[in-house]
Each structure stands twice: as C-alpha cells, then as structure tokens.
Amino acid sequence: MAFLINCPNCGHRNPYEFTFGGECKQAPGQDADMKAWCEYLFFYENMPVFQDEWWYHAMGCGEWLKIRRNIATHEIVEV
Amino acid sequence: MTGRLPESPTQVLDRTRPLKIFFDGRPIDAFEGDTVASALLAAGADTFSRSFKYHRRRSASCLSGQCGRCTMNVDGRMHVKTCQTAARDGMVVEPQGNLERDTKALADSFSWAMPTGFYYKMFYKPRWFWKRVKETIRAMPGNMGEVKPLAARPQFDAVNLTPELLVVGGGLAGMEAAITAAQAGARVVLAETDPALGGFERFQGDAGHRRAEDSIRRLQQHGTIKVLTSTTVSAIYPDGLAVCVESCGGDEKFVERSHLVRPRAMVIATGTGSMPMLFAHNDRPGVLLPEAAQRLIELWGIEPGKKVLLAGGDDYLARVALQLLDKGVKLAGLVDFRAGGLDEGLGSKLSEQGVRVWNGYTLSGSRGSKRIEGATLAALDGSDTQTVPCDTIVASSGRYPRHKLLGQIGARMVYDPELHFYLPDGLPATHQAAGRLLGLEDPEAIMAQGRLAAAAALQSLGLELAAVEQDARQQLDRAAALQAVALQPMLTENKNKKKTFVCYCHDVSEANIEQAMAEGWDNIETCKRYTTATQGACQGAMCEANFAHLMARKRPELGARVLPTTRPPVASITLGALAAGHHDHPQRSPLHQVQLEQGGQAARMGAWMRVMDFGDQEAESLAVHQAAGICDVSMLGKFRVFGPDAEKLLNRVMTKKVDNLAAGKILYYAACNQGGILIDDGVALKMGDHDYFVTTTTGRAPVTEEWFSRWRREEDWQVWMVNLTETRAGINLAGPRAREVLALLTDADISDTALPFLNWAWLEIAGVSVIAMRMGFVGELSYELLCPSSQAVFLWNRMLEVGEPLGLRPFGLEALNICRLEKGHVVPNVDTDAFTTLFESSFGWMLNRTKTETVGKPILDLIAGDEFTEQVIAFSIEGRSPVADGSLVVNGPRQLGRVTSIRYSPLLGKTIGLALVAPHEDWREGGKVRLWFDGREVEADFAKPPFHDPAGERMKM
Known part of the structure; x- marks a missing residue:
C-alpha cells in the first residue's frame, strides 16, 4: 500500500501490518430502531476527503489507533 | 545469422x-x-x-x-x-x-472478419452463439502458453530500502546523479534494467564503451551507492514508494527480488527508446530497432543479418550504419525520409563505403515469409517506388522518451513541435528527470544534466549543493550548442494499412485505428480502450508514440498530441514478486513434534499445523468412549484479562454476565458482533479480584485480542489483557477412565464432588502445575489441562505412560470432530458463517436477556422472535456415506444450504453431520434431508442432536 502509518509506539510502518477497523462512527443508542442500526452497521460515508478511521496494529504493538486520513490521497494528518 | x-x-x-x-x-x-x-x-x-x-x-x-x-x-x-x-x-x-x-x-487471412471491437459487436446477439463459440475463441490467442506444474516452487524475496535518493536508470546521467549525491553524503539506490551499467553508451562503439567504463569506475569508489542491476522499477506510488523488481542470477535461491524503495528524492533517467516505423508488414522477423542492432553487434558479437537495410529520419541511424560497416556487416542501403536528407558529412562517409542512400524516401512495405526477404521503398512525393532485396530491416521513425514513471509521479508529457519530442511538465522538486529522457544527445550534456538533477533533488531536501548545481548548469549551457536533436517522427501513407501494425501485442493495425476513429472513438483514451492498442504486454512501450502521432495526424483539429495516462506497473510483473515478503509460517503447538514421533499425521488448519489423526481416527474416537484418550488442544486462545474495569469489558463482549461468577466455576460464553452474529464461544474463569482467565476457540486468539482491545480503547477502560495462547499448552484428557488416569498422577482430590462438571481447579499433575477444567466438548468425562508450554511434552508422555495399561491412546483432530458431532456441538465459524445470528446458530439460550451492554444485544432484541433466514440442523445416514464437508443440501432444483461437518461415527454405526440451511418444512422429526454429492442425491434423516448420551450423564460422571 502506498502510504505509511506513523504508529506512536512503533514509528512509520507499512499499512499491511495493520487491520483496517472502518470509519469512526457513533453507535446508535440502546433504543434505536432497525433502520438506524443498519445505517450504522452497513453504510459508510466514504467521501474522498479526510475521515477518522480505526486501524489496529496487528503485526506490531497491538494498539488501536484513531487516524485522520484523506482517503483520496492517503495523506495522514493525525494519529 | x-x-x-x-x-x-x-x-x-x-x-x-x-x-x-x-x-x-x-x-x-x-x-x-x-x-x-x-x-x-x-x-x-x-x-x-x-x-x-x-x-x-x-x-x-x-x-x-x-x-x-x-x-x-x-x-x-x-x-x-x-x-x-x-x-x-x-x-x-x-x-x-x-x-x-x-x-x-x-x-x-480472416482479419477482415475481426474489425475493431468485433467482440463487442459480434457476440452480443444472438446469445446462443456466444455460448457455442466462447471456448474456441478463448483458446485462440497466440503466445499464451500453458500452465504447467513446476518441479519446485519458485521463491521470491522482498527487501525494504530507505535511501535519500533513488536513481532510476544506470546510464551516463543516472550514474552521474548517483555520484553527485554520494559525494554530498547521501545514500543512493541506483536501479538499472540491464544486467550491466552504462545504458545507451554500452553499445555506442569503443568510444561510448570507454565513457561508460569511466563512469562505472568513478561510481564504484562510493560505498554509499547501492547498485541494483537487472532491476526494473515497475511502479512509483503517490507517497514515493518505488517497487523495483530484480531478476536474480542463476546461483541465487530466489527467482526475483522486490526492492521496496522509499526514497526521499528521485532522479529519473530512463532514457529513450526508438519508435518502430509504420509500413506494411512491419512486424516480420528481421525487422529490428536500431538499438537492437547495436546491442547485437556490440554486446554479443552477432551479425543482425547478411544484408541490412536501414530506414529512418535521423543522423543516429547513419551512425548505426557506420557502426555496422565497421563490424563488417553488409548493408543494402539507407533510407532517410527527411526532405533535407542526411547530414552531408555522414552521407559522404557512407557513399565512400559504397552504401546507397535514398534521401526523401520511406519504407512502404516488406516481403518475405519466415523472415524479411526484401523491402519496398517509396519516394515521399509519390514519384517513385523501388524494391530492395535484404534480409534485415533496421527501422525507426524517431526517438521517444521512456516517460512512464514520470507520469506516475504526476508529470504531464507535453509535445514540443520544434523538437518533435515529449518533455515532462509539472514534476515536483524532489523528483527530477535527466539524460536522454529530456532529449539530450551529447554525452557531456547528459552527464551535466545528471549532476544538475541530483543537486536540484537533494537541495529540495535541504542539502547544500548550490555550487554543484551552478557548475552543472554552466556546463549544460556550453554543451547545449552541441545538442543534435533530430527526433522527427515519420508516418507515411501506404496501401496495406491492414497489415501495418501499430500495436504489436494485440495486432492493432493502422486500419483498425482509422476505423475506430471513424466510429467516433477519436479521443486517445477512448480509442485506446476500444482498439486495445497500447494495452498489451508491452504496456505501450512500443506503440504509444506511434499511436499518438497517428491520431494527431488524422485529426489535427483535435489539437496537441497527448499520451494516454500511465499507471503502474510499467512492465509486466509476476504475482510472485508482488507477494514476496509475505512469508507463511503456520504455528505449531509445543506438542507438535512429539505427536509426529508417535505417528501423528499433521495438516494445515487455519493458522496452525494440527495433528489430524494417529492412523485410525475411528479407533481413536472409540477409545475416548470406551477407555480414555488425550488430544492436543494447545491452539485454544488463552488470555488473562485484568484491571478495575475487567468486568465491564467482559460483560460487553460476552453474552453472559461475569459479575456473579464464583471462584472455581466455569462460565461458558458466546460472543456476538454488533450485528448479533455469533463470532465465538469460550470459557471464562475467575482467578482473583478483577482478574479473569478467558479462552477462545482455536485460531481466534489474534482476532479476539483485536476485538477485546477495540472495546477497551473505545471506552478507555482500565483493563489489560495478556495473550497467554503460546505460553500455555492444552491437553484434553477424556473418556470414562480419565479420572483413573489422572489419579495415578496426582494426590489431589479429583472426585466428582471435589471437582464436578463445569468446575475448575489448580492441580499438580505429575509435578506440573495445571489449570484443570471439567468440560464436555467430546461428551465424556473430560479434563482440559492447561500447563506451561515447556512442560507439555513431559506431561503428555507421562499420561501416555501411566494411561496405556488402562486403554488410553492419543487422538487427533478428526476423532475430536467425530466425538463433538456425536454430541451435536456447533463450532462457531465452522458450522456457522458471517450471517448466522446467535439465535440461528442455536446459541440463543446463552444470551443474558437482562444485560443491556452486550455487543449486538440491541439488534438481537430487535430480531428476537423473527423467522430465521438460516439455521443449523443435524442429520444422519445409516452406515458409511461418502458425502463430504461442503456438499450441498438441496430440495429439487433448489439449494437450501450446505453440509458444514460430516463424519462417520463408529460408535453409532451412522454417518452424522451438521448443515447450515434455509428454513424448510422438512426440518422436523421424520423429515428427510437431501444432500447433493458427486452428481447425485443422497438422502439423510433429519435428527435432533445429541446423537449420543442425550441426557449428558457421561460427561458428568
């Protein structure tokens, strides 16, 4: 993959070391209806701009990172 | 030849x-x-x-x-x-x-039947026609080869490099750039496609060879330059990752090596290539590019032919002609399509040696069957045609930059009508181009440009190289006057456009392109896709420039010549090179080796190598029912979860509540994801205050770790987990005589009252401290003993030693499978899939209905009571059946689901199994389950598990 993730524990690493955990999203409340849950579980914003994402350093320190990444250019601004 | x-x-x-x-x-x-x-x-x-x-x-x-x-x-x-x-x-x-x-x-001979886009036009209707002919047509393409099994699996290697500068191309400019950077203290990687450095100069006669050798000598004085020869840079990605694939030499263990280079700056000096000339039958064997002729005589001492005709429009070709003469090759003549003709000095040199020169002529066709036998020349003004016998044609209509990597960096190639050449525009400061790629011809200028490029690239990184840059710029200015750029592309009308090939890879002729343009595909991007020109194995290396020129000439009103977009990879790349570096290391249990020595047969199961059986899975399963057996269960995921918020985490990820878990009791739990899908089951033990020992199913340890820590991180809970999977081995001792075996190895009270079913205790067994859990996976009296990995082999052998007189034998995964099927135990992710909810997988009883924080609970509440979309059922067949895992469950022509596990049970004398199926009215007592195996239907009886010991008394003995 054509970008690196600067893991706070391990330094710049190849994203192949990580598991992608999807967009950071707020789960619906306990009483939310099926529609809200489906939206949450199966739909993504997936806009070609910066978004917050979860990445798990599976082949590294085993930490979950919140990353702000531009999904069009792979530019990462915040880890 | x-x-x-x-x-x-x-x-x-x-x-x-x-x-x-x-x-x-x-x-x-x-x-x-x-x-x-x-x-x-x-x-x-x-x-x-x-x-x-x-x-x-x-x-x-x-x-x-x-x-x-x-x-x-x-x-x-x-x-x-x-x-x-x-x-x-x-x-x-x-x-x-x-x-x-x-x-x-x-x-x-049937090319008329294959116009451009014929596969879109001809096979659209009627549909039956395509069905009838598709196999024949798919077998048609040439040079496709046949996949044959290899004697040995080829090995590929991957290396990561992070130099300051990557230089692509080991010609004069590239070497000069590398030397300049090394002198400034930078670490450099230099990649060259050819097996040797020197580039174009390698085959420019003795003078060129000396220049190249001199540069190589200076290069070798720098230890900070890593030279990669036989290495093609096939892609540069947006963050600067360059994938360089090295073809390894014969003595190497590896076939290819991927160098994943992440430089901070780059110099691209990939040079130029000659464009093939367009004339009828320009693809016959014997038609060579000028560099190929030069390489043949200079590098390998091979005559390109007995009578060579040269054709083109620049003085470079005349120099090639002189080079050939010098080596004693006989020439049929030289054709120069320029109106002004050949440089006079070169022209007179050629005529002195008796070489006929046709000025203002071009090639219009070739003759020959297996190889070129002659060429047809035509005057550009149409006044004259001639035929010339020859066996080789060295032809090129101009030079063309090897620009593909520049495109991947983000540069645009702009056509310069004065130079008849494409020059890069919009390169970032850290990425510089150099050498012939920029249209330079003079060696001094090329070297100065190489120095300049390296200086400019490194200055953008903050290195101080202004003096070098200025010096190089001055040299370049002086040398510029010597530049002899004559790169005029030439295209001529000829009668047989159908056999005038533009794209050789896909046999796209000039006529094909004219037709496509006439049909309206007159933009280079659409025309390229419609004709498939430039999309073959060479990725446009041979045809792209001719293709662009041809389109620009036919439709001048469309404006400037543009090249199609370039994307990685530049050259074809093997899948092995892409996969290199991903080494497969199956995990082995601490008991793996000892089991192999005892006759165990191992196979790959997910992440682990597991012992499947010890030669007789059925006898092994019977031993478990009749006496006792031991099985390696070290692959179970094992974790310590502790901290003040341990309960919060476990209550979140488990369907059951841990708060009331008493010391010494085993909590059997299931786990769901947020969609209410069953993902795992396991047990939890309370080891102390806010301190738990948790197991997961085999192979799930890494995923569980990820899943648990995600929740910890989302909630910022004070809880930690330690993965103990590999530090503790597991031995499952099972069978009616299991307690007798254990009693021989421990003084502890292991009676049913002291250690009843679903209880656990720390025990000392044969001197080894173990966590002993009374579980019922195989349906017999059973202890799962978790011991330190280092003592596992000792414990295993001691148990065999004392147990053998009692009928104990080791059993493998297959026997374990038979026993759990007899009990009808569903294994998550084996008998269920990514769509099976907790209820559908028959684990619904494990959901704590009052606990709200469980992952997936909101969804489970919403779907509770809904009709199932799929469910796990059990079935049996009298006697042995060949039906295998994965067979379909059918009802007439309809597929209802699939068999997830099926084994023959020697205890029952039946073949029993589980299936994941859609709901159906036959799933009731007395109903039939129809399985599809090996092209026929096999009938099975619907069954209600467990098949063996329905009351579950045997595991509670």
Whole structure:
C-alpha cells in the first residue's frame, strides 16, 4: 500500500501490518430502531476527503489507533 | 545469422566458458554472458513467438525488455522475457505454442472478419452463439502458453530500502546523479534494467564503451551507492514508494527480488527508446530497432543479418550504419525520409563505403515469409517506388522518451513541435528527470544534466549543493550548442494499412485505428480502450508514440498530441514478486513434534499445523468412549484479562454476565458482533479480584485480542489483557477412565464432588502445575489441562505412560470432530458463517436477556422472535456415506444450504453431520434431508442432536 502509518509506539510502518477497523462512527443508542442500526452497521460515508478511521496494529504493538486520513490521497494528518 | 564476430572490448561474452541451452529439445551453444534471446539469435532462430490475434511470426525486436515479443517458457516459468534472461547451462527453453506449424495462423487471412471491437459487436446477439463459440475463441490467442506444474516452487524475496535518493536508470546521467549525491553524503539506490551499467553508451562503439567504463569506475569508489542491476522499477506510488523488481542470477535461491524503495528524492533517467516505423508488414522477423542492432553487434558479437537495410529520419541511424560497416556487416542501403536528407558529412562517409542512400524516401512495405526477404521503398512525393532485396530491416521513425514513471509521479508529457519530442511538465522538486529522457544527445550534456538533477533533488531536501548545481548548469549551457536533436517522427501513407501494425501485442493495425476513429472513438483514451492498442504486454512501450502521432495526424483539429495516462506497473510483473515478503509460517503447538514421533499425521488448519489423526481416527474416537484418550488442544486462545474495569469489558463482549461468577466455576460464553452474529464461544474463569482467565476457540486468539482491545480503547477502560495462547499448552484428557488416569498422577482430590462438571481447579499433575477444567466438548468425562508450554511434552508422555495399561491412546483432530458431532456441538465459524445470528446458530439460550451492554444485544432484541433466514440442523445416514464437508443440501432444483461437518461415527454405526440451511418444512422429526454429492442425491434423516448420551450423564460422571 502506498502510504505509511506513523504508529506512536512503533514509528512509520507499512499499512499491511495493520487491520483496517472502518470509519469512526457513533453507535446508535440502546433504543434505536432497525433502520438506524443498519445505517450504522452497513453504510459508510466514504467521501474522498479526510475521515477518522480505526486501524489496529496487528503485526506490531497491538494498539488501536484513531487516524485522520484523506482517503483520496492517503495523506495522514493525525494519529 | 550464425557464428560470432571477432572479440571486442564492448562484448559481454566470456568465450572461455561455453554452455548449452535446450530450445524446443534442441541443444544450442552459447557463452557465459549471453541472454537466452542472444543465444537463439546467434543460432539463427527467426521466429520467437506467434502474435496474439493473427498468429503472425514475431521475433525479438528490441532486445531490451520492451517489446515483449521474445517471451517464452524458461525452465517451466511462463512469459519470461528471453532478452532479459541470462542463459545458464542446461536451461530448458520452450516456445509458447507451435512456432513453425501454427494452424491458427489461418486467422491472419480472416482479419477482415475481426474489425475493431468485433467482440463487442459480434457476440452480443444472438446469445446462443456466444455460448457455442466462447471456448474456441478463448483458446485462440497466440503466445499464451500453458500452465504447467513446476518441479519446485519458485521463491521470491522482498527487501525494504530507505535511501535519500533513488536513481532510476544506470546510464551516463543516472550514474552521474548517483555520484553527485554520494559525494554530498547521501545514500543512493541506483536501479538499472540491464544486467550491466552504462545504458545507451554500452553499445555506442569503443568510444561510448570507454565513457561508460569511466563512469562505472568513478561510481564504484562510493560505498554509499547501492547498485541494483537487472532491476526494473515497475511502479512509483503517490507517497514515493518505488517497487523495483530484480531478476536474480542463476546461483541465487530466489527467482526475483522486490526492492521496496522509499526514497526521499528521485532522479529519473530512463532514457529513450526508438519508435518502430509504420509500413506494411512491419512486424516480420528481421525487422529490428536500431538499438537492437547495436546491442547485437556490440554486446554479443552477432551479425543482425547478411544484408541490412536501414530506414529512418535521423543522423543516429547513419551512425548505426557506420557502426555496422565497421563490424563488417553488409548493408543494402539507407533510407532517410527527411526532405533535407542526411547530414552531408555522414552521407559522404557512407557513399565512400559504397552504401546507397535514398534521401526523401520511406519504407512502404516488406516481403518475405519466415523472415524479411526484401523491402519496398517509396519516394515521399509519390514519384517513385523501388524494391530492395535484404534480409534485415533496421527501422525507426524517431526517438521517444521512456516517460512512464514520470507520469506516475504526476508529470504531464507535453509535445514540443520544434523538437518533435515529449518533455515532462509539472514534476515536483524532489523528483527530477535527466539524460536522454529530456532529449539530450551529447554525452557531456547528459552527464551535466545528471549532476544538475541530483543537486536540484537533494537541495529540495535541504542539502547544500548550490555550487554543484551552478557548475552543472554552466556546463549544460556550453554543451547545449552541441545538442543534435533530430527526433522527427515519420508516418507515411501506404496501401496495406491492414497489415501495418501499430500495436504489436494485440495486432492493432493502422486500419483498425482509422476505423475506430471513424466510429467516433477519436479521443486517445477512448480509442485506446476500444482498439486495445497500447494495452498489451508491452504496456505501450512500443506503440504509444506511434499511436499518438497517428491520431494527431488524422485529426489535427483535435489539437496537441497527448499520451494516454500511465499507471503502474510499467512492465509486466509476476504475482510472485508482488507477494514476496509475505512469508507463511503456520504455528505449531509445543506438542507438535512429539505427536509426529508417535505417528501423528499433521495438516494445515487455519493458522496452525494440527495433528489430524494417529492412523485410525475411528479407533481413536472409540477409545475416548470406551477407555480414555488425550488430544492436543494447545491452539485454544488463552488470555488473562485484568484491571478495575475487567468486568465491564467482559460483560460487553460476552453474552453472559461475569459479575456473579464464583471462584472455581466455569462460565461458558458466546460472543456476538454488533450485528448479533455469533463470532465465538469460550470459557471464562475467575482467578482473583478483577482478574479473569478467558479462552477462545482455536485460531481466534489474534482476532479476539483485536476485538477485546477495540472495546477497551473505545471506552478507555482500565483493563489489560495478556495473550497467554503460546505460553500455555492444552491437553484434553477424556473418556470414562480419565479420572483413573489422572489419579495415578496426582494426590489431589479429583472426585466428582471435589471437582464436578463445569468446575475448575489448580492441580499438580505429575509435578506440573495445571489449570484443570471439567468440560464436555467430546461428551465424556473430560479434563482440559492447561500447563506451561515447556512442560507439555513431559506431561503428555507421562499420561501416555501411566494411561496405556488402562486403554488410553492419543487422538487427533478428526476423532475430536467425530466425538463433538456425536454430541451435536456447533463450532462457531465452522458450522456457522458471517450471517448466522446467535439465535440461528442455536446459541440463543446463552444470551443474558437482562444485560443491556452486550455487543449486538440491541439488534438481537430487535430480531428476537423473527423467522430465521438460516439455521443449523443435524442429520444422519445409516452406515458409511461418502458425502463430504461442503456438499450441498438441496430440495429439487433448489439449494437450501450446505453440509458444514460430516463424519462417520463408529460408535453409532451412522454417518452424522451438521448443515447450515434455509428454513424448510422438512426440518422436523421424520423429515428427510437431501444432500447433493458427486452428481447425485443422497438422502439423510433429519435428527435432533445429541446423537449420543442425550441426557449428558457421561460427561458428568
């Protein structure tokens, strides 16, 4: 993959070391209806701009990172 | 073309080391230093491959890895570029398809039936026609080869490099850039496609050779330059990752090595290539590019032909002619399409040697069957045509930058109508271009430009190189006057456009492109897709410039010439090179080796190597029912979860509540994801205050770790987990006599009252401290003993030793499977899939209905009571059945689901199994389950598990 993730524990690493955990999203409340849950579980914003994402350093320190990444250019601004 | 020219310093052959390769079964003599293609050419081979669509004869035409026409099967590997592969003694080379008697060559006569886009037009309607002919048509393309099993699996390597500067291209400019950077203290990687440095100068006669040697000597003085030869940079990605694939030499263990280079700056000095000339039958064997002719005589001492005709429009071609004469090659003449004609000095030199020069003429066609036999010339003003006998045509209509990597960096190639050349625009400061790529011809200018490029690239990183840059700029200014750019592309009208090939890879002719443009595909991007020109194996290396020129000439109103977008990879790349570096290391349990020694048969199961059986899975399963057995269950995921918020985390991820878990009790739990899908089951033990020991199913340890820590991180809970999977081995001791076996190894009270079912205790067994859990996975009295990994082998052997007189034997995964099927135990992710909810998987009883924080609970509440969309059912067949895991469950023509686990139970005398199926009215007592296996239907009886000991008394003994 054509970008690196600067893991706070391990330094710049190849994203192949990580598991992608999807967009950071707020789960619906306990009483939310099926529609809200489906939206949450199966739909993504997936806009070609910066978004917050979860990445798990599976082949590294085993930490979950919140990353702000531009999904069009792979530019990462915040880890 | 047999025999070799006398030795010269430019040659790369070691004539003291002859070797033999085998081509199509025939031995062929070659020397160390030969490539496969040069050895074949020296032996007189003409046809190297058959073309894609029309099965026309094709021969190596560039000898530099560009044209892709020389690909063959080498030592069992398909599509190997023979011109880039060093010949090794005993190498087996086979053409891909029948070169001499190719029956499909009839397609050439039916080219009228294959207009542009014929596969879109002809097979759309009627549908039955496509069905009838598709297999035939798919078998048609030429040079496709055949996949054959290889004797040994080829190995690929991957290396990560992070230099300050990557230089692509090891010619004069590239070497100069590398030296400049090394002098400034930078670490440099220099990648060169050819097996040796020197680039274009390698084959520019003795003078060029000396220049190259001099640069190489200066380069070698710098230890900070890593030189990669035989290495193609196939892609540069947006963050600067350059994938450089090295073709390894014969002594290496690896076939190819991927260098994943992440430089901070780059100099691209990939040079130029010659454009093939467009004339009728311009693809016949014997048509060569000028560099190929130069390489043949200078590097390998091979005459390109007995009578060579040269054709083109620049003085470079005249120099090639003089070079050929110098080596004693006979020329049929030189055709120069420029109105002004050839440079007078060069022209008179040629006529002195008796070479006929046609000024203002061009090639219009060629003759010959297996190889060129003659050429037709035409005056550009149409006043005259002539035929010239010759056996080789060295033709090029101009030079063209190898620009592909620049495009990947984000540069645009802009056509300069004065120079008739494309120049890059919009390169970032850290990425510089240098050398012939920029249209330079003079060696001094090229070297100065290389220094300039390195200085500019490194200055953008903050290194101080202003003096070097200024110096280089001055030299470049002085040398610029010497620049002799004559790169005029030439296209001529000829009568047989159908056989005037633009794209050789896909047999796209000038007529095809005219037709496509007439149909409205007159933008280069759409025309390219419609005709598939530039989309073949060479990725446009041969045809792109001609394609762009042709389109621009036919539709001048469309404006400036543009090149199609370039994308990675530049050259074809093997899947092995892409996968390199991902090494597969199955995990082995601490008991793996000892079980193999005791007759265990191992197989790969997910991440683990597991022992499947000890020779007789059925006897092993019977031993578990009748006496006792031990099985390696070290693969269970094992975790310590502790901290003040441990309960919060466990309550979140488990369907059950841990708060009331008493010491010594086992909590059996299931786990769901947020969609209410069953993902795992396991047990939790309370070890102390806020301190738990948790197991997961086999192979799930890494996923569980990820899943648990996600929740911890989302909530910022004070809880930690330690993965103990590999520090604790597991032995499952099961069978009615299990307690007797255990009693022989411990003084502890292990009676049913002291350690009842679903309880656990720390025990000392044979001196080893273990966590002993009374579980019921196999349906018999059973202890799961978790011991330190280092003592597992000792404990295993001690148990065998004392147990054998009681009938104890080791059992493998297969026997374990039989026993759990007899109990009807569902294994998550084996008997369920990513759509099976907790309820559907029959684990619904494990959901704590009052606990709200459980992952997936909101969804489970919403779907509770809904009809199932799928469910797990059990079935049985009398006696033995061959039906295997994965067979379909059917009802007439409808597929209802699939068999997830099926085994023969010797205890029951039945074949029993579980299936994941859609709901159906037959899933009731007395109903039939129809399985589809091996092309026929097998009937099974619906059953309600467990098959064995329904009351569950045996595991509670």
